[in-house]
Amino acid sequence: MEVVMELLRIPGVERQALMALFPLDPARSVKIGTLGPEGTSSEHIARMMLRCIGDPENCEITLEDTFERCMDALVDGVIDLALVPHAYSKINAFYMHPGLRPVSVFHGSTPEYGLATRPDFAFDDEVLRTDTVVSHPAPVPMLEHHVAGPVKVATVTSTSQAAGRVADGHYNIALTNEQAVEQYNLRFVQRFSRIPMTWTVFSRKKDGHDHRCA
Structure with a gap:
């Protein structure tokens, strides 16, 4: 856990916001989408993020070919959350989307x-x-x-x-x-080096309400 905390810095308020997205009921699963296939920095950070908040057993990471497909899946209710790095050049479109809401921002260094x-x-x-x-x-x-x-x-x-x-x-x-x-x-x-990065977790808006697990 010390290595995770060194490479992943999630302030207390952001950690609480993340933890609130994962229900205590183990029967209610949460799917978080990010860029695949296996081996991406996004998948790596998603797994570190889950470890940082206690590695909930009722969470599944879903890997998509593009971040746009992640967001389509989020809007359509196929997944519950999406993780995107700020280095992604088109992340602004996700912030502007009326059906999406940024729920947490944190720092996480990529693999080397x-x-x-x-x-x-x-x-x-x-x-x-x-x-x-x-x-x-x-x-x-x-x-x-x-x-x-x-x-x-x-x-x-x-x-x-x-x-x-x-x-x-x-x-x-x-x-x-x-x-x-x-x-x-x-x-x-x-x-070369690790890349120090900041990340946003997005949730879905539905009928003006926040994510169903919040």
């Missing part, structure tokens, strides 16, 4: 990011001049601070998908996180 390849791929710095790095758009600016010279980048919908595209041979190098590196049996060839 870096460049990863398949274990059998021969990597050196020169490869970065000719090859393409696959990444989610959000962490791409890290390349400017950790790699000398311009880098050709292809983007996908998540850091986990970037790792998967390297694992299946579509690309040779991914900018991805430690979680996805382990998930897809890759290896880091350059380690």
